[in-house]
Amino acid sequence: MTSQGTSRTARRAAATHRAIVDAAEEVVLEYGSDALTLDAVADRADVAVQTIYNRVGGRSALLVAVAERAFDDNRQYMDAAYAAPGAPVDRILRAAEAYARFAAERPHQFRLLVEPPNEPDALARVADLVAEQNSKLAAALAEGVADGSINPHLDPATAATALWAAMNGILALTWRADRLRSDDAQARELVTTMTTMITQGLFTSAR
Structure with missing residues (x-):
C-alpha cells in the first residue's frame, strides 16, 4: 500500500x-x-x-476515553485558575471557583470524575487524572507554606486531598434526592462560604 x-x-x-x-x-x-x-x-x-x-x-475503554475528555475539559477550567497571577491563596480560591463552575456547567462530566464507574481501567485512569490535578493544588499550598501565608504545619499533599474531598462533598449535594439537596446556586453559596473561611485565616499560620 x-x-x-x-x-x-x-x-x-x-x-x-x-x-x-x-x-x-x-x-x-x-x-x-x-x-x-x-x-x-x-x-x-x-x-x-x-x-x-x-x-x-470494550465498555471500560469507552468509559476511560470519555473520562479523559471530561478531564481535558476540567483541566481547561483549572489550569486557567492556577496560571493567573497572584498569591498562592488567591490561586487556590480561583481554583475552587473554577471547580464549582465546571460542576455546574458540566454535571455529567463532573460526576464521572467524582464517581468513576466500577471498571478497573476506568477507576485507575480517573485516579491518575485526579492525582495530576491535585498535585497542582498541592504545589500552590506548598508555595503558601513557603511564603508564610499558609499554615506551616499543614502537609501540602494531605491538605490538597482534604480540600478536593471537601469540594466534592459540597458539590455532590446537588445529586441528593431528599430535602437536603442543593441547587447550583446553593452549592455555589456553600463553596463561597468555604472559601471565605479560607480567606479569614483557616489556613493562615498562627500569629
Missing part, C-alpha cells in the same frame, strides 16, 4: 475512533455513565459493535 493509501486508511480509522468516542460521550452526557453500553454507542455512531472493539475497545 502506498504512503498516501496508508495515510488515508489512518485518517479513516481516526475518524471512526473519534465518532465512537463522540457517541459514547453523548450517551454519558445525556443519560449518565450507567446508560453506556456498546449497543447504545453502536446505534448512535452507526457502526457495528465489533468496530467499537477494534477501534476503541
Whole structure:
C-alpha cells in the first residue's frame, strides 16, 4: 500500500475512533455513565459493535476515553485558575471557583470524575487524572507554606486531598434526592462560604 493509501486508511480509522468516542460521550452526557453500553454507542455512531472493539475497545475503554475528555475539559477550567497571577491563596480560591463552575456547567462530566464507574481501567485512569490535578493544588499550598501565608504545619499533599474531598462533598449535594439537596446556586453559596473561611485565616499560620 502506498504512503498516501496508508495515510488515508489512518485518517479513516481516526475518524471512526473519534465518532465512537463522540457517541459514547453523548450517551454519558445525556443519560449518565450507567446508560453506556456498546449497543447504545453502536446505534448512535452507526457502526457495528465489533468496530467499537477494534477501534476503541470494550465498555471500560469507552468509559476511560470519555473520562479523559471530561478531564481535558476540567483541566481547561483549572489550569486557567492556577496560571493567573497572584498569591498562592488567591490561586487556590480561583481554583475552587473554577471547580464549582465546571460542576455546574458540566454535571455529567463532573460526576464521572467524582464517581468513576466500577471498571478497573476506568477507576485507575480517573485516579491518575485526579492525582495530576491535585498535585497542582498541592504545589500552590506548598508555595503558601513557603511564603508564610499558609499554615506551616499543614502537609501540602494531605491538605490538597482534604480540600478536593471537601469540594466534592459540597458539590455532590446537588445529586441528593431528599430535602437536603442543593441547587447550583446553593452549592455555589456553600463553596463561597468555604472559601471565605479560607480567606479569614483557616489556613493562615498562627500569629
